[in-house]
Amino acid sequence: MTAELIVEKKKLENPPLTIHYLGDRVLRQPAKRVAKVDHNIRKLAEQMLQTMYSADGIGLAAPQVGINKQIIVVDCEPNNQDNQPLVLINPEIKSFGSTPCDGQEGCLSIPGVYLDVTRPDEIEVAYKDENGRPRTLKANGLLSRVIQHEIDHLKGVMFVDRVQNGLALTEELNKHGFSPQAVKPIK
Numbered sequence: 001m002t003a004e005l006i007v008e009k010k011k012l013e014n015p016p017l018t019i020h021y022l023g024d025r026v027l028r029q030p031a032k033r034v035a036k037v038d039h040n041i042r043k044l045a046e047q048m049l050q051t052m053y054s055a056d057g058i059g060l061a062a063p064q065v066g067i068n069k070q071i072i073v074v075d076c077e078p079n080n081q082d083n084q085p086l087v088l089i090n091p092e093i094k095s096f097g098s099t100p101c102d103g104q105e106g107c108l109s110i111p112g113v114y115l116d117v118t119r120p121d122e123i124e125v126a127y128k129d130e131n132g133r134p135r136t137l138k139a140n141g142l143l144s145r146v147i148q149h150e151i152d153h154l155k156g157v158m159f160v161d162r163v164q165n166g167l168a169l170t171e172e173l174n175k176h177g178f179s180p181q182a183v184k185p186i187k
Helices: 039-054 141-154 166-177
Strands: 059-061 069-075 086-096 100-106 115-120 123-129 134-140
Touching: 039 059, 039 086, 059 141, 059 166, 069 141, 086 141, 100 141, 115 166, 123 141, 134 141, 134 166
Parallel strands: none
Antiparallel strands: 059 069, 069 086, 086 123, 100 115, 123 134
């Protein structure tokens, strides 16, 4: 988006931040709004991007790296050097499309688990960019899904909480060493 956040899209042997996994309480805390976008917030966003690329992710929320702030980073084209990643600070979905859409989701905090989740296909989101400027973005398809998934993290919600097929969910979690008791189904 700007020259201030130049992050190479590559895997680092030692990413700057540590990803927390399903079952860790830090993932269930509602994140706090960022009061001021400054150098420290930009540095955090940069480290989040480096950590996300190192883990082969396309989205990462600050709570996933143990930081209780409303910041998400998204890059749906991590192999495209020309595609700039998005940094969304204090993101808020202003409107949802009316068409529900099923899609497979995974999460860096639940590695190896991929399950179908129903979400609206389109959203409009308001946020501040890495320079503190207010922005709005209309997104659909994968970008919409990733932003919704990451904003859920800011509320302490994990994608597995939204999975309707309980049998598949339990089977997948058990297969990958996660406890089905860590899921908090959305009513």
